[in-house]
Amino acid sequence: MSALTGAPAADSPLARRNPTVKLALLTLVSLVVVLVLDPVTPTVLYLLGFVAVAASVRVPARTLALAHVPFVLFALGVLTVNALARPGTVLWQAGLLRVTEEGLSVGAALAVRTLLVGVLAIGFLLSTDGVALMTSLHQNARLGARVTYAILAGYRMLQELPREWATIAHAHTVRADLRDGGRPPRGPRHLAGVVFTLLVVSVRKGERMAQALESRGLGLEPRTTWKPVRITTADWVLAAGVVAVVAAVLALSAVLGVLRGPGALGS
Incomplete structure (x- = not known):
């Protein structure tokens, strides 16, 4: 990924x-x-x-x-x-x-x-x-601003997932009890905790992003394009x-x- x-x-x-x-x-x-x-x-x-x-x-x-x-x-x-x-x-x-x-x-x-x-x-x-x-989907495919900005937001969140996963996994490893031999936990329970935390973080980030887009007038017309594609x-x-x-x-x-x-x- x-x-x-x-x-x-x-x-x-x-x-x-x-x-x-x-x-x-x-x-x-x-x-x-x-x-x-x-x-x-x-x-x-x-x-x-x-x-x-x-x-x-x-x-x-x-x-x-x-x-x-x-x-x-x-x-x-x-x-x-x-x-x-x-x-x-x-x-x-x-x-x-x-x-x-x-x-x-x-x-x-x-x-x-x-x-x-x-x-x-x-x-x-x-x-x-x-x-x-x-920009291209909005300009060339004639998609609305709400759709294209939603695609951009999803694209950016997808790019951030590997870094978020690594950060959350390291945080869970630090807080968890070490197994025999000093090995960090890697079982299903540890994995489930990381997945759940990543889901919560993604939902909260999506909510903040939606609020930021709405506060900047997303969907208002007419709109201009800074760098046309x-x-x-x-x-x-x-x-x-x-x-x-x-x-x-x-x-x-x-x-x-x-x-x-x-x-x-x-x-």
Whole structure:
């Protein structure tokens, strides 16, 4: 989580693109791959997306790898559940556990789809400033000030969560009784206390933020923009390039007979 909530790479090529355009492309690609259920097509898209994000977002390889961790874990869970639970031709069986060909194929497709959406989300988060995102949504997507400032507030709170978690966890560790050998507590009770405290702190911070926004006339019209975020020719080139690449991969996959749609779920 902390890898995704650090300061965006402001000098990277992707960071200079319009946040609304990037968000629209992320949403479009995510919706398109929902209908793709073969493992090959999303794998090709994932590899292309990974190379594009690594080249256009100038962050250390370690940061990019750590940001993948939650998506990899979720993808492994999806693959395991489908491989063991979906009926079909049995490839391996040991007692009540069995792996089917159909389950492995669909599970792999869903797992790689998770990685694809994940790497695109990583690129978006690591290259997008919260203020620029709010301004762009208000100016380019015509969202109201209440909605865009709420998005900015949520974005900022998400960035602060890792630091808040570390602070609260250290405070609970200092106050708690040490276990045998002088080790600090790390059990479920300690974790529950940290989670509850973080929830209370977040709710109170959200309340203070809402009061601050209201006191500054949030929602009043007309409003002006200090630093406008415009859609440039380079943004349209980015959008056209992403759409063209996705369409080309899908078309090539269909020509080769690899592409499979929602009908694979019934197999």
